[in-house]
Amino acid sequence: MTGRKREKYGLILDAAEKVIARSGYHGAQVSRIAKEAGVADGTVYLYFKNKEDLLVSLFRERLGSLVQRFHDSIRETHTAGEALRIVCGIHFTMLEKHPDLAHVTQIELRQSSPKLRSAIGLTVKPYIVLIENIVRKGIEENTFRADLDTKLTRLLLFGAMDQVVTSWIISGRKYSLSGQVDKTVDFFLRGLTVQERKIR
Amino acid sequence: MTGRKREKYGLILDAAEKVIARSGYHGAQVSRIAKEAGVADGTVYLYFKNKEDLLVSLFRERLGSLVQRFHDSIRETHTAGEALRIVCGIHFTMLEKHPDLAHVTQIELRQSSPKLRSAIGLTVKPYIVLIENIVRKGIEENTFRADLDTKLTRLLLFGAMDQVVTSWIISGRKYSLSGQVDKTVDFFLRGLTVQERKIR
Amino acid sequence: MTGRKREKYGLILDAAEKVIARSGYHGAQVSRIAKEAGVADGTVYLYFKNKEDLLVSLFRERLGSLVQRFHDSIRETHTAGEALRIVCGIHFTMLEKHPDLAHVTQIELRQSSPKLRSAIGLTVKPYIVLIENIVRKGIEENTFRADLDTKLTRLLLFGAMDQVVTSWIISGRKYSLSGQVDKTVDFFLRGLTVQERKIR
Amino acid sequence: MTGRKREKYGLILDAAEKVIARSGYHGAQVSRIAKEAGVADGTVYLYFKNKEDLLVSLFRERLGSLVQRFHDSIRETHTAGEALRIVCGIHFTMLEKHPDLAHVTQIELRQSSPKLRSAIGLTVKPYIVLIENIVRKGIEENTFRADLDTKLTRLLLFGAMDQVVTSWIISGRKYSLSGQVDKTVDFFLRGLTVQERKIR
DNA sequence: AATGAATGAGGTTTCATTCAT
DNA sequence: GATGAATGAAACCTCATTCAT
Numbered sequence: 001m002t003g004r005k006r007e008k009y010g011l012i013l014d015a016a017e018k019v020i021a022r023s024g025y026h027g028a029q030v031s032r033i034a035k036e037a038g039v040a041d042g043t044v045y046l047y048f049k050n051k052e053d054l055l056v057s058l059f060r061e062r063l064g065s066l067v068q069r070f071h072d073s074i075r076e077t078h079t080a081g082e083a084l085r086i087v088c089g090i091h092f093t094m095l096e097k098h099p100d101l102a103h104v105t106q107i108e109l110r111q112s113s114p115k116l117r118s119a120i121g122l123t124v125k126p127y128i129v130l131i132e133n134i135v136r137k138g139i140e141e142n143t144f145r146a147d148l149d150t151k152l153t154r155l156l157l158f159g160a161m162d163q164v165v166t167s168w169i170i171s172g173r174k175y176s177l178s179g180q181v182d183k184t185v186d187f188f189l190r191g192l193t194v195q196e197r198k199i200r
Numbered sequence: 201m202t203g204r205k206r207e208k209y210g211l212i213l214d215a216a217e218k219v220i221a222r223s224g225y226h227g228a229q230v231s232r233i234a235k236e237a238g239v240a241d242g243t244v245y246l247y248f249k250n251k252e253d254l255l256v257s258l259f260r261e262r263l264g265s266l267v268q269r270f271h272d273s274i275r276e277t278h279t280a281g282e283a284l285r286i287v288c289g290i291h292f293t294m295l296e297k298h299p300d301l302a303h304v305t306q307i308e309l310r311q312s313s314p315k316l317r318s319a320i321g322l323t324v325k326p327y328i329v330l331i332e333n334i335v336r337k338g339i340e341e342n343t344f345r346a347d348l349d350t351k352l353t354r355l356l357l358f359g360a361m362d363q364v365v366t367s368w369i370i371s372g373r374k375y376s377l378s379g380q381v382d383k384t385v386d387f388f389l390r391g392l393t394v395q396e397r398k399i400r
Numbered sequence: 401m402t403g404r405k406r407e408k409y410g411l412i413l414d415a416a417e418k419v420i421a422r423s424g425y426h427g428a429q430v431s432r433i434a435k436e437a438g439v440a441d442g443t444v445y446l447y448f449k450n451k452e453d454l455l456v457s458l459f460r461e462r463l464g465s466l467v468q469r470f471h472d473s474i475r476e477t478h479t480a481g482e483a484l485r486i487v488c489g490i491h492f493t494m495l496e497k498h499p500d501l502a503h504v505t506q507i508e509l510r511q512s513s514p515k516l517r518s519a520i521g522l523t524v525k526p527y528i529v530l531i532e533n534i535v536r537k538g539i540e541e542n543t544f545r546a547d548l549d550t551k552l553t554r555l556l557l558f559g560a561m562d563q564v565v566t567s568w569i570i571s572g573r574k575y576s577l578s579g580q581v582d583k584t585v586d587f588f589l590r591g592l593t594v595q596e597r598k599i600r
Numbered sequence: 601m602t603g604r605k606r607e608k609y610g611l612i613l614d615a616a617e618k619v620i621a622r623s624g625y626h627g628a629q630v631s632r633i634a635k636e637a638g639v640a641d642g643t644v645y646l647y648f649k650n651k652e653d654l655l656v657s658l659f660r661e662r663l664g665s666l667v668q669r670f671h672d673s674i675r676e677t678h679t680a681g682e683a684l685r686i687v688c689g690i691h692f693t694m695l696e697k698h699p700d701l702a703h704v705t706q707i708e709l710r711q712s713s714p715k716l717r718s719a720i721g722l723t724v725k726p727y728i729v730l731i732e733n734i735v736r737k738g739i740e741e742n743t744f745r746a747d748l749d750t751k752l753t754r755l756l757l758f759g760a761m762d763q764v765v766t767s768w769i770i771s772g773r774k775y776s777l778s779g780q781v782d783k784t785v786d787f788f789l790r791g792l793t794v795q796e797r798k799i800r
Numbered sequence: 801a802a803t804g805a806a807t808g809a810g811g812t813t814t815c816a817t818t819c820a821t
Numbered sequence: 822g823a824t825g826a827a828t829g830a831a832a833c834c835t836c837a838t839t840c841a842t
Binding site: 024026081084107110111112113114117121135138142143144145146148149152153155156157158159160161162163164166167170180183184187188189190191192193194195 | 281353362367391
């Protein structure tokens with residue numbers, strides 16, 4: 001029974017993602033999602049409290065598992081720099097592999113209601129905290145500058161990566177997103193200016 | 201007559217900004233904007249083709265002038281690093297001075313329709329190109345790394361700054377935004393890692 | 401302008417009464433009322449806050465004016481008994497003359513939501529108070545029994561008349577309602593039992 | 601089996617009364633009644649044709665037994681006046697003892713569909729006929745006026761009592777309902793005006 | 801007999817836009 | 822140019838009822 005329930009729950013979420021990717025946030029009517037999922041309109045409301053709940057759930061399911069993968073992957077790593085490379089790698093690679101998801105999260109869901117946006121913010125927060133922790137670890141390791149403002153830095157890192165993904169989507173995905181990882185992390189670590197490590 | 205026209209045109213744009221700041225994007229009905237401007241609903245359509253055109257115009261007027269200020273300010277400067285500091289300074293300071301505008305651009309207008317979003321993108325584009333030019337200039341000056349991808353870098357810089365402003369708004373503007381300029385530019389120039397200039 | 405406004409306001413109310421009388425409370429969709437009134441659905445919401453407001457207004461307009469007529473008519477009369485006869489006469493005659501209104505008020509609106517029912521109660525209240533005042537006057541005049549409970553009595557009188565009208569509607573209006581006035585008032589004044597006035 | 605059947609039948613009726621009393625007529629969804637009764641939604645439809653049938657049955661069960669009590673109680677009495685006092689006494693006392701039932705019958709069920717209302721009417725009819733019989737008996741006994749219209753009078757009596765109960769419910773049951781019996785019957789028998797029995 | 805997941809029709813309300821004055 | 826009354830399409834959600842198990 002629960003299997004069946006989960007089955008339909010997933011069907012509806014899949015349908016929602018597909019419909020939003022195809023028709024945009026404003027074209028994502030419940031009736032269209034239901035039809036795509038092959039269920040009646042009312043069935044949607046057996047699994048979700050309302051439309052907003054459906055969209056929040058979609059975001060949580062998809063992004064939540066992504067955030068989880070970050071946590072799992074970091075554990076084994078050693079230096080903060082490597083951790084950052086892994087995070088950015090997962091971030092770009094995952095969204096490159098799932099362009100529908102990427103479109104939905106970067107473009108469509110940003111047009112949503114304040115309530116949904118705030119729910120999205122809560123889902124993304126752990127990811128941002130994860131980034132902050134890496135920065136903090138780098139400072140402790142003495143590989144990152146001690147004068148970094150960790151709270152500010154996490155925003156700079158997240159904002160930069162987020163914008164790269166968004167632009168990639170807007171451009172029509174004409175180039176490789178995962179191909180930007182190294183240059184991006186390089187920027188994070190070394191900045192813009194010509195600098196060389198001190199020769200002891 | 202044209203003077204008068206312009207007069208009402210401006211009144212309506214002012215009213216739109218005020219209403220959006222007060223009631224959010226979704227609360228910005230044409231009738232409310234008209235009332236705030238002291239004109240009839242139909243009058244709005246004498247100056248703007250439709251609601252979208254009104255919002256695009258609002259964005260162009262406001263953000264366009266901001267972008268112009270960037271151009272004007274940079275001309276005189278010398279090094280790319282200084283230019284970046286000036287750009288980030290204007291970016292943060294202007295939005296700190298006009299919190300209504302900041303709220304509208306960072307939060308409300310992001311909830312808008314695809315068409316409007318794309319129009320916004322076009323308005324912001326020159327700003328992003330400006331950033332790219334600074335990067336390119338830095339490379340030419342030999343102060344920025346020659347291996348920088350200028351197109352990618354402009355996104356990283358813009359995305360980072362944009363996220364800082366958005367978070368500042370969401371936080372309720374509890375801290376100084378302009379106080380983040382130095383740390384932000386520092387991050388752009390030097391990156392995260394402990395590095396020292398080569399001693400020649 | 402106001403004339404026009406009032407015009408449409410009245411058109412919608414008339415349409416509502418007609419539709420409710422024809423299709424019942426549950427068949428009274430806004431769209432049907434609008435069509436009957438010859439206006440667009442949205443126009444209804446220019447004159448009424450929502451459907452409930454429309455129905456409350458209908459009740460107030462119709463019953464309110466009826467109640468007003470009671471007040472106007474009573475002023476001139478002398479004895480409480482006569483006043484009672486006038487009230488009952490108006491009550492029955494008016495509803496007999498306007499069978500649609502009678503059907504709507506006695507049958508359809510009683511199936512309405514708690515909120516509407518309570519609004520209806522408030523409209524009818526002055527009528528019930530009017531009846532109480534007549535009873536009180538009768539006591540003061542020494543023509544009504546001094547041991548009457550005025551609050552209870554007003555309910556007994558109103559309830560009795562109300563039930564007569566309702567039954568007349570349910571029966572399909574097969575007999576004269578105004579023909580019941582004398583017998584009804586007689587019952588109010590003399591009760592059921594055989595009694596004779598004291599011979600002084 | 602029949603025993604069991606009856607068992608669940610009763611459970612569902614009890615649940616319906618409880619739910620209606622608690623949540624009102626419009627809050628009485630089939631699923632809620634089923635849950636309160638501890639059965640599945642579909643089970644309700646094994647015992648009742650549809651929701652309307654359930655509600656009609658509820659009314660018949662509850663009000664029908666009340667009406668039966670009237671019949672049983674009257675048989676032994678002698679004068680019509682006494683019979684009237686007994687009827688009114690049972691009417692008020694029973695509903696005072698069962699406020700949930702009173703609320704359901706006076707308020708909630710009146711908001712119901714035309715079909716249900718008509719079914720309710722049929723259930724109440726024998727009660728009204730009972731009243732008529734008392735009136736007729738009074739006339740035969742020569743204690744009630746011979747010129748009474750029995751059909752009209754039964755409405756006046758029932759309507760008056762019904763309104764008293766309804767007002768008592770609406771007032772929040774702040775006073776004793778059974779305390780109104782004597783004054784009510786007094787009104788029925790003697791009317792409003794000061795009259796004295798003929799002294800022979 | 802009992803279950804309960806699934807169905808799907810149906811109605812109120814908003815608001816950008818128009819056009820007669 | 823200016824008005825603002827009128828338009829009408831469009832979508833979420835509820836809940837009585839069914840039927841496969």
